[in-house]
Every structure is written in structure tokens, then in C-alpha cells.
Amino acid sequence: ELTPEERAQKIAKAMRKQSSEVKEKWESLNAVTSNWQKQVDKALEKLRDLQGAMDDLDVDMKEAEVVRNGWKPVGDLLIDSLQDHIEKTMAFREEIAPINLKVKTVNDLSSQLSPLDLHPSLKMSRQLDDLNMRWKLLQVSVDDRLKQLQEAHRDFGPSSQHFLSTSVQLPWQRSISHNKVPYYINHQTQTTCWDHPKMTELFQSLADLNNVRFSAYRTAIKIRRLQKALCLDLLELNTTNEVFKQHKLNQNDQLLSVPDVINCLTTTYDGLEQMHKDLVNVPLCVDMCLNWLLNVYDTGRTGKIRVQSLKIGLMSLSKGLLEEKYRYLFKEVAGPTEMCDQRQLGLLLHDAIQIPRQLGEVAAFGGSNIEPSVRSCFQQNNNKPEISVKEFIDWMRLEPQSMVWLPVLHRVAAAETAKHQAKCNICKECPIVGFRYRSLKHFNYDVCQSCFFSGRTAKGHKLHYPMVEYCIPTTSGEDVRDFTKVLKNKFRSKKYFAKHPRLGYLPVQTVLEGDNLETPSQSPQLFHDDTHSRIEQYATRLAQMERTNGSFLTDSSSTTGSVEDEHALIQQYCQTLGGESPVSQPQSPAQILKSVEREERGELERIISDLEEEQRNLQVEYEQLKEQHLRRGLPVGSPPDSVVSPHHTSEDSELIAEAKLLRQHKGRLEARMQILEDHNKQLESQLHRLRQLLEQ
Incomplete structure (x- = not known):
């Protein structure tokens, strides 16, 4: 048994041990407590950072939401302000872009709590989720707003075609194809067509001018009527040039879309409306002019027009001095040195000749070459x-010859209001309004433009007699000059006028030409020749045939019956192509198919049948003549002065002359038959394509 002293030592030892353990535990507890304090401080700092970031984000979100909530519905906005709202919305999207970084920062701070085994309070979690949701909604609302504004601007803005819907009245409706080319729906007849109803009426009215004998005047009068319908007679030449500069139309080979053309035309007609409010209907004029430009330079309706074509088309029909117009047209195609080579001039003439070509008049101006x-x-x-x-x-x-219609157009415009103190010797109109034609063969013989264009003459006066044209009232000096010319012509014979024909234009040789010069490759073309192209081909081939047979006259101011025959033939072929004007053609595939099968096909077959019958008769007659020649020992192709027996000379000469005439007539018939056969083949090809289209 331990002594008290030993017991005390043992207790003291145990106490020292326990004291040491307590000290160690205390130190450990202090270390753990210190570490915990650091973790708590760090977590508190993270939570404070998160809360601060969320509060800052909430302020920015509220400011952005105030702006968003102040937006008016897109449907309540003015059309003219759409572009401004688009720009403001895009600027707002740029302004709120930094909020995205703050949202990312808040989410990063929240994710840093997980490693610390910390979980935000329910209130903080809800606030964080709310901020993320509000940011997503803000982004979606901005994107939707911008999309709605852009769609509204595209469909209803100044660059859209919505404002052009007022250019037509019921039962018509204006619609747009996939390439932005307009077309028109008639709900009454349930048909569609490319041409504006007013354009259709205009071209139908142009058929009334087909009785004008002289092609240059006929074409110029048609273009003048078109020019007035499009209000381009009010458009100054320099204004046209300024519009081109405003729209930065500097690259002539650039292709313009239909909206681009509409923008240019809208600027043009807006300016005209300010000066002529009572004369200019902007939607109607823009739509009509667009329709005309597409008819001339985009017959295939591809929705693309070359810049140069647009310029030449509008400048040709603008108002201005003739030589100033020549200067502007030359400048558009000239190079940096203000000089023009053959290719550039060819491009100018190519675009210019499309204007009469669209009217079916190109053959009289040398054709498309x-x-x-x-x-x-x-x-x-x-x-x-x-x-x-x-x-x-x-x-x-x-x-x-290829450009004579342009100066004649200016003369037609100048003569419209001119009054001449003279009386027409045919219809007795006095005073003569418009062109005045004074004879240089007879004294005091005047003709008004109506009688002159229709080919009417008074007794004793022939169409081939020399005449002088006046588009403004004459002066005393001109009267004296004309009197002198009449006096001289009184003493001249018919042979003199036959040897000295008066040309009304500079003729160009168009027969047996080589390859065409380069023409714009970007110019859209139809997959088959359109009506005007076929009219042009027939008219050109007929003109070449007449030249070959010696019956073509080059005097534009003294056209005779052979030109009447030429125009009659052209008119006949035009009629077989489906009507007097392109606007009268059927518009849907079904209508085209019926029309071709019922009218054109039957008419062509009848004409071909008649020509074949006539050819057979001529062939029989020719064979009979050939046999007679062979029986008499005379070669078929021998000239009249061949050596034959005297008692047969006169009779054989007559037979030879008759045979020559028959051969010429046969050649003409064969040429015309070939034309009709070619057209028949084109119709068969067209019918095949249309049937395929209908089957689809």
C-alpha cells in the first residue's frame, strides 16, 4: 500500500499527464478554431461578394428592363421611323452586352461556394435564379424586337414594295415573286400576269399607232406616249444624273435587284412629286416604270438589271436638250480618259436599241445586231x-439608222404644241397643229402630220415628192428658202429624183453580217425567244428578202407601196404570234396552251398549206415552161440576148422574163414558208415545255 507521499506523487504525475493532454487538446482546438474562423471569414467574403455582385446586376437589369418596357409595339410605329428604331435597338443591344459578363461573374461566384461546402440561403438562391431568368428574357425580347423591326422594315419600309400595293385597284392585287419581281393577280378572272394593268392598257392603246406608215415616227410617237405615261417627260436630265450619283451607281456592270431599282425610282419620283404634285402619283409611277424597265432589260424576269441599262433607259426618256443627252449617254460608257472604244459604244447601242425592240419595231432600225x-x-x-x-x-x-428614233422623239415632243398658220391641203385642218410638211415640188402645198403619217395625198402630189418637215412655226427666211427650192424642183425631171434619193437617216449595212460585237453577258435572257424577238426575226428576214429582190427602198421620207407590203407582212406575222401587242398574250400555262393549239397552230398550218399548194402550182407551171424551152432548144437560164432564131426571139424573151418572175416569186414563197416552218417548230417546242409544266 502506497504511502501518502507516493500517492501524492502518483496523483501529481497523473495531473501532469492530464494537463499535458489538455494542453495538446487546447492547442489542437485553437488550431481547429483558427482554421474554422478562416473558413468562415472566407465564406463570408464569398457570400458578400456574391451578394454585392447580385445587387449590382439587379440594378443594371432594372435599368435595362425600364428601357425595354418603354418600347411601343412594332405595329404602332410609323413606317418612316422603323429604320431609326432598328438602329436604337441595335445600340441598346450593344449597351447591355456588359451585363452578360456580370451574369457570368455572379454564376462563377456561386459555383465557388460548393468546394467550401457552403449552400446559399433560399432567398439568395431564388434571387440568383431570378437574375438568370430575367437576363435570358431580356436577351430574347431584344432579339425578337430587332427581328420584328427588320421584318416590318423589309415588308413595309421605304425599301420595300408595300407602298406600291396602292398602284392597283380591285379586282387587281399586286404580289411579289421569290426574286422580288412583282406580278399582278386579277381576282375577278383568276389570272396572273407580269404587266401592270395600266401598262396593259397603255400597250393596247399603242396598237392605234400602227397606222403610222413611217417606222421612225411610229416608234417615236409610241415612245412619247410611254414617256408621258411614266411621267419621264417631267424628269430633267441632270436630275436623273444626280439620282444616280446619290445611289452610288458607278459600276456599270453591277447587277441591281428589284428593291435597288425601286429605291432609285422612288427617289426620282419623290423629287418629281414635289414639283408636280397634281401630275405624279409616286406608287403608280414607280411601279409602271419598274414594269417597263423589266420588260425592256429583264424579259426573263430574273429580278436583275444592269446599272448601265437602267441609266441608258431612264436617260433616253428624260427631258433635256438632244445633244446634251448624247453627251450624258457617251459619258456613261466612256472610260477614264473620256474616250470610247468599239466595245463601249456597242454596249451603249445595245442597251439603247432595246427600247424600240420592246415595242416590236427594231427591224426598221437595222435589227438587234x-x-x-x-x-x-x-x-x-x-x-x-x-x-x-x-x-x-x-x-x-x-x-x-439604229438611233434615228431618239432625235425623232425629240422632234415629236417639240411639235406637240406647235401651231402653224397654214392649211392642210388634204383634210383642210387650219391651223396645222404638230408637224407641218411642206412640199418642195408644189407651191403652197402643206400636209398635217395625221395625213402625212397615214400616207394620204392630194390630187397631183406623190409620196415620193420631196417635202420638208417643221416642228416649230417657220420664219420668213425659211419660207423664202423653201420657195427657192420649189422653184428649182419645178424644172427637175422624175429621173433626177430617181437618181438623187433623199435619205432621212444614215443607213447601215445589215445583210450578211459576221458575229455580233460583245453584248452584256449579264443581261438576263429567256430560255426561249419571246414574242418581240420572233417578230424581230421575221421582220428582219423579210426585209433581207425584199432587199435581195430589189424592192427595198432606203428613202425614209418617200416610202411607197413596197414598204406598205413589208409592214403588212410584219403585221400578219405579229398577228399569228398571238395578238397585236404582247400584253394580249395569255398569261397562265393553261391559257397559253389553249391559245396556241386553237389559234396560232391552226392559223400557221392553214398558211403553210396554202403556200405549199401555191408552190406546187408554181412548180407545175415552171416545169411546163421548162419543157417549152427545151423543145425550142433554149437553155432555161439563158439571158434575153441569147442567140435564137429570129421568129422566136420576141416570144422567148417574154417567156424568159416570165420564168424569171416566177423564180423570184417562188423564192419569196419558199423564204416565207421557211419562216413559218421555223415558227411552227418553235411553237411545237413551246407546247412540249408547257405540257411538261402542266404535268408538274
């Missing part, structure tokens, strides 16, 4: 590689 005109211009200037604007104007003053 502009190479002869280009060659004529450069031959006039000693075949230099390039010509200047002065040389171009000098050539245009000669009124080349």
Missing part, C-alpha cells in the same frame, strides 16, 4: 481605236 452601227461610227472617224464625245455627237447628228 449593233455591229454595223459601231462600224459606221468608227469609219466616220477614220477607224480610230477610240472616239471622243465630239466625234460621237457629230455621228449622232447624222441620225444613224
Whole structure:
């Protein structure tokens, strides 16, 4: 048993041990407590950072939401303000872009709590979720707003075609194809067509001018009526040029879409409306002019027009001095050196000739091949590689055949209101209004434009007699000059006028031409020839046939019956192509199919049958004549002065002459039959394509 002293030592030892353990535990507890304090401080700092970031984000979100809540519905906005709202919305989207970084920061701070085994309070978690949801909704609302504004601006804004819907009235409706090309729906007849109803009426009215005998005047009067319908007779030439500069139309080969063309035309007609409020209906004029430009330069309705084509088309029909117009047209195609080579001139003439071509009148101006005109211009200037604007104007003053319609158009415009103190010797109109034609063969013989264009004459006066045209009242000096010419012509014989024909234009050789000069490859074309192209082909081939047979006249101011025959033939072929004007053609595939099968096909077959019968009769008659010649020992193709027996000379000469006439007539019939057969093949091809289209 331990002594008290030993017991005390043992207790003291145990106490020292326990004290040491307590000390160790205390130190450990202090370390753990210190570490916990650090963790708590760190967590508290993280929570404070998160709360601060969320509060800051909440402030920014509230500011953005105030702006968003202040937006008016897109449907309540003015059309003219749509672009401004689009710009403001895009700027707002840029302004709220930094909020996205703050949202990301808040989410990063929240994710940093998980490693610390910390969980935000329910209130903080809800606030965080709310901020994320509000940010997503804000983004969606901004994107939706911008999309709605852009769609509204596209569909209803100034660059859209919505404002053009008022250009038509019921039962018509204006619609747009996938490439933005307009077309028109007639709900009454349930048909569609490319041409504006007013354009259809206009072209139907142009058929009334087909009785004008002289092609240059007929074409010019048609273009003048078109010019007035489009209000382009109010458009100054320099204004047109300013509009082109405003829209930065500097690259002539650039292709413009339909909305681009509408923008340019809208600017043009808005300016005209300010000066002529009672005359200009902007939606109607823009739609009509667009329709005309597409008819001339985009017959395939691809929805693309070259910049140069747009410029030349509008400038040609603008108001201004003729030589100033020549200058502007030359400037559009000239190079940086203000000189023009053959290719550039060819592009100018190609685009210009499309205007009469669209009216079906191109054959009278040398056809669509502009190479002869280009060659004529450069031959006039000693075949230099390039010509200047002065040389171009000098050539245009000669009124080349391919461009003669343009100066005649200016004369037609100048003569519209002119009053001449003279009486028409045919219809007795007094005073004569418009053109006045004074005879240089008879004294005091005047003709009004109506009688002159229709080919009417008074007793004792022939169409081939020389005449002078006046588009403004004459002066005393001109009266004296004309009196002198009449006096001279009184003593001249018919042979003199036959040897000295008066040309009304600078003719160009168009027969047996080589390849065409380069034409714009970007110019859209139909997959098959349109009506005007076929009319042009027939008219050109007929004109070439008449030249070959020696019955073509080059005197534009003294057209005789052979030209009447030519126009009658052209008109006949035009009628077989489906009507007097392109606007009367059926519009849907089913209508085209019925019309072709019922009218054109039957008419062509009848004509071909008649011509074949006539050819057979001629062939029989020719064979009989050939046998008679062979029996008499005379070669079929021998000339009249061949050596034959005297008692047969007169009779054989008559037979030879008759045989020649028959051969010529046969050649003409064969040429016409070939034309009709070609057209028949085209119709068969067209019918095949239309049947395929209907089957689809």
C-alpha cells in the first residue's frame, strides 16, 4: 500500500499527464478554431461578394428592363421611323452586352461556394435564379424586337414594295415573286400576269399607232406616249444624273435587284412629286416604270438589271436638250480618259436599241445586231481605236439608222404644241397643229402630220415628192428658202429624183453580217425567244428578202407601196404570234396552251398549206415552161440576148422574163414558208415545255 507521499506523487504525475493532454487538446482546438474562423471569414467574403455582385446586376437589369418596357409595339410605329428604331435597338443591344459578363461573374461566384461546402440561403438562391431568368428574357425580347423591326422594315419600309400595293385597284392585287419581281393577280378572272394593268392598257392603246406608215415616227410617237405615261417627260436630265450619283451607281456592270431599282425610282419620283404634285402619283409611277424597265432589260424576269441599262433607259426618256443627252449617254460608257472604244459604244447601242425592240419595231432600225452601227461610227472617224464625245455627237447628228428614233422623239415632243398658220391641203385642218410638211415640188402645198403619217395625198402630189418637215412655226427666211427650192424642183425631171434619193437617216449595212460585237453577258435572257424577238426575226428576214429582190427602198421620207407590203407582212406575222401587242398574250400555262393549239397552230398550218399548194402550182407551171424551152432548144437560164432564131426571139424573151418572175416569186414563197416552218417548230417546242409544266 502506497504511502501518502507516493500517492501524492502518483496523483501529481497523473495531473501532469492530464494537463499535458489538455494542453495538446487546447492547442489542437485553437488550431481547429483558427482554421474554422478562416473558413468562415472566407465564406463570408464569398457570400458578400456574391451578394454585392447580385445587387449590382439587379440594378443594371432594372435599368435595362425600364428601357425595354418603354418600347411601343412594332405595329404602332410609323413606317418612316422603323429604320431609326432598328438602329436604337441595335445600340441598346450593344449597351447591355456588359451585363452578360456580370451574369457570368455572379454564376462563377456561386459555383465557388460548393468546394467550401457552403449552400446559399433560399432567398439568395431564388434571387440568383431570378437574375438568370430575367437576363435570358431580356436577351430574347431584344432579339425578337430587332427581328420584328427588320421584318416590318423589309415588308413595309421605304425599301420595300408595300407602298406600291396602292398602284392597283380591285379586282387587281399586286404580289411579289421569290426574286422580288412583282406580278399582278386579277381576282375577278383568276389570272396572273407580269404587266401592270395600266401598262396593259397603255400597250393596247399603242396598237392605234400602227397606222403610222413611217417606222421612225411610229416608234417615236409610241415612245412619247410611254414617256408621258411614266411621267419621264417631267424628269430633267441632270436630275436623273444626280439620282444616280446619290445611289452610288458607278459600276456599270453591277447587277441591281428589284428593291435597288425601286429605291432609285422612288427617289426620282419623290423629287418629281414635289414639283408636280397634281401630275405624279409616286406608287403608280414607280411601279409602271419598274414594269417597263423589266420588260425592256429583264424579259426573263430574273429580278436583275444592269446599272448601265437602267441609266441608258431612264436617260433616253428624260427631258433635256438632244445633244446634251448624247453627251450624258457617251459619258456613261466612256472610260477614264473620256474616250470610247468599239466595245463601249456597242454596249451603249445595245442597251439603247432595246427600247424600240420592246415595242416590236427594231427591224426598221437595222435589227438587234449593233455591229454595223459601231462600224459606221468608227469609219466616220477614220477607224480610230477610240472616239471622243465630239466625234460621237457629230455621228449622232447624222441620225444613224439604229438611233434615228431618239432625235425623232425629240422632234415629236417639240411639235406637240406647235401651231402653224397654214392649211392642210388634204383634210383642210387650219391651223396645222404638230408637224407641218411642206412640199418642195408644189407651191403652197402643206400636209398635217395625221395625213402625212397615214400616207394620204392630194390630187397631183406623190409620196415620193420631196417635202420638208417643221416642228416649230417657220420664219420668213425659211419660207423664202423653201420657195427657192420649189422653184428649182419645178424644172427637175422624175429621173433626177430617181437618181438623187433623199435619205432621212444614215443607213447601215445589215445583210450578211459576221458575229455580233460583245453584248452584256449579264443581261438576263429567256430560255426561249419571246414574242418581240420572233417578230424581230421575221421582220428582219423579210426585209433581207425584199432587199435581195430589189424592192427595198432606203428613202425614209418617200416610202411607197413596197414598204406598205413589208409592214403588212410584219403585221400578219405579229398577228399569228398571238395578238397585236404582247400584253394580249395569255398569261397562265393553261391559257397559253389553249391559245396556241386553237389559234396560232391552226392559223400557221392553214398558211403553210396554202403556200405549199401555191408552190406546187408554181412548180407545175415552171416545169411546163421548162419543157417549152427545151423543145425550142433554149437553155432555161439563158439571158434575153441569147442567140435564137429570129421568129422566136420576141416570144422567148417574154417567156424568159416570165420564168424569171416566177423564180423570184417562188423564192419569196419558199423564204416565207421557211419562216413559218421555223415558227411552227418553235411553237411545237413551246407546247412540249408547257405540257411538261402542266404535268408538274
